Amino acid sequence: MDTIAAIATPAGVGGIAVIRISGPESFAIVRKLFRGPTDPARAEGYTVHYGKIYDPDDHAPLDEVLVTVFRAPHSYTGEDVVEISCHGGRVVPNLILDAVIRAGARLARPGEFTERAFLNRKMDLVQAQAVLDLVQARTKAAVRHAFQRLQGRVSHQIEAFGEHLMSLIVEIEARIDFEEDVPPLDPAWVQQRLEALQEELQTLIRSGQRGSLYFRGYRIAIFGPPNAGKSTLFNRLVGKDRAIVTEIPGTTRDVITEETVMEGVPVVFYDTAGLRETQDQVELLGVERTRKTVEEVDLGLLVLDATHPEVIPEVPAGDLPILRLWNKVDLLTPEQRKQLPEADLQVSAKTGEGLEDLRERIQEEIRGLVGEAAFALSAREVHLLQSALQDLKDAQKTLGTLGLEIVAFHLRSAYQRLQELIGYGDIPEKILSSIFDNFCIGK
Ligand SMILES: Nc1nc2c(ncn2[C@@H]2O[C@H](COP(=O)(O)OP(=O)(O)OP(=O)(O)O)[C@@H](O)[C@H]2O)c(=O)[nH]1
Ligand SMILES: [Mg+2]
Known part of the structure; x- marks a missing residue:
């Protein structure tokens, strides 16, 4: 060295x-x-x-x-x-x-x-990831997660699962190696164990994916027709006068982002160009960016102008959760408000009416995703655990048809992936550098 x-x-x-x-x-x-x-x-x-x-x-x-x-x-x-x-x-x-x-x-x-x-x-590698998480943490909750990981909490969870898996491998391999000396395994029992292991692993993956939101952050795009008050709402939600607001439709051209914290999760808001058909080259590029942004985020806030209820843009397809808002309701009479088509909320970005409810709805969405996340996993770790889950499924498929050797082979493969996750055994240089390349110099 x-x-x-x-x-x-x-x-x-x-x-x-x-x-x-x-x-x-x-x-x-x-x-x-x-x-x-x-x-x-x-x-x-x-x-x-x-x-x-x-x-x-x-x-x-x-x-x-x-x-x-x-x-x-x-x-x-x-x-x-x-x-x-x-x-x-x-x-x-x-x-x-x-x-x-x-x-x-x-x-x-x-x-x-x-x-x-x-x-x-x-x-171990799980703790090395914790060091990266810790220095990159953007909220207090993220620091708490990273620190618990550094203390070995995630490693222990993975190791505990590895031990459960190994005990089944040992049982099966005993039947392969000393067939005459040990009583045969009940296939129904093996089946049950395999199912229990899959469930345990799925819980680990789900919890880890939920927790990763503390590091990845939650992205919210504000989109809708021009002049609906998107930038006004954006400025309100991020608590500063960040985006330009005018009465001219087509004011916002580029995507503007700003970060805040909600429920301990870093939340990035995206203000976007209003969606409409246009001949203006610059605006056209802006609209294209809006569409791309909406495809990448976790939540869409569709802002509609309550004074023009007939203008409703095409909402991007897909499984993006969307909150539909009628904005500018301060300009309507109570009667007009009642006649507005159904939406999630009626708000006024100008007076602040309804914005507390909006915040509460967003926080609900985030809480639903983070849940009671016990820990956070990186993309690499989730990928390895998902591969291990596939191995378990393959093992289950072969049970009863292909013989115990093949079942043991798949289980060994799953175990190997856990080892790689934690960093035991020989880790190829390429994998190591892909992990450590994300660090800053001096760490
Ligand atoms: N009365 C009232 N006016 C609003 C409200 N929200 C926005 N406005 C006004 O509507 C106009 C357009 O607001 P912007 O926030 O620039 O609208 P936008 O959706 O970002 O517009 P583009 O960027 O052009 O797509 C401005 O004159 C705002 O002051 C509201 O809730 N009530
Ligand atoms: Mg705007």
């Missing part, structure tokens, strides 16, 4: 920045750069040392720093680690990083510190 280094704090102006070095040469490298009353290279782990960093070539002083020492295996990566806390800003951390590289380290790839922690068995 070579020694890697990176700035672990975000780029930009800040009080301090941290340069992280990990690998067998960490102490030798610091020795070339650092002078102070104590020598970090000889110090015990978990100690901090004050001093100055000097350029390894021209010996010019670069900054006053604190150096923290971690000794293998008691560090984040499991290797010897040194962290240099220097003054923040755009230049100083880069000067020090450059000095560290010239003294013998290599620039770390994104996620490489965490990848080493995994390779040194400081954490």
Whole structure:
């Protein structure tokens, strides 16, 4: 293993920045750069040392720093680690990083510190994903989920399921290997076990998919005819004057997004161009974007102008849940309101009437999706669990027709996928890099 280094704090102006070095040469490298009353290279782990960093070539002083020492295996990566806390800003951390590289380290790839922690068995792949979730979390609820995962909660759930699966594999393989010595298995019993395992796995997948909303976020598109008050409503819902509002139909051309939090879930609202036939090139492109956006979101808010109840655009087909709103009802008499065709809500983006109910309806939708999500799974993890579920189904299909060897083969395959999910055994480099590529440099 070579020694890697990176700035672990975000780029930009800040009080301090941290340069992280990990690998067998960490102490030798610091020795070339650092002078102070104590020598970090000889110090015990978990100690901090004050001093100055000097350029390894021209010996010019670069900054006053604190150096923290971690000794293998008691560090984040499991290797010897040194962290240099220097003054923040755009230049100083880069000067020090450059000095560290010239003294013998290599620039770390994104996620490489965490990848080493995994390779040194400081954490499993599920926990490595938790590190990513934690630094990317956008809400308090997301942090809670990521932290529980980091503590091993998700790994334990997967492992517990793996043990149930393995106990069935053992029973079956005993019949294959020692046919004469053990009583035969009752096919109905195997059938029952397989069904129970599938149910357990399905519950895991469902719960994990629900929880993933805390990280993925919930997307809501506001769409409808021009001038219906979409941008006015958008500004109200995101709580700022973000989109331009005018009385001219066709004001919004591009898709505008803004994020808020509802029920602990990051919610992204999309304001879109009004849907209509148009000759205007720019507006036409905007309308195309509206259609594409509506295809990608989790919920549509169809905003209709109550003063023009005859204008109802074509609603995109598909299984997108849609809330239909009559807007501008402040301009109608109570009698006119009653005569409006059926919709989910009557609102006024201008006066705020009905918006609390609208928020409540949206929150209901989100609650329905998140449910009592016990944990969140990444797309990779869901994919592996779904493949394992397919293996279980294949096992069940072969039961009674193809013999126990084939059943055991499918169950082994399912077990293998759990191993891959957690990160046991040999994980191909390609899979590892696809996981760690999503990290930032220095993590
Ligand atoms: N009285 C009343 N006027 C509204 C309401 N909502 C919006 N308006 C007015 O309707 C006009 C159009 O509002 P926008 O929010 O720009 O409408 P839009 O749907 O975004 O329009 P496009 O971007 O052109 O598609 C503006 O003059 C708003 O002030 C409402 O609830 N009541
Ligand atoms: Mg608009």
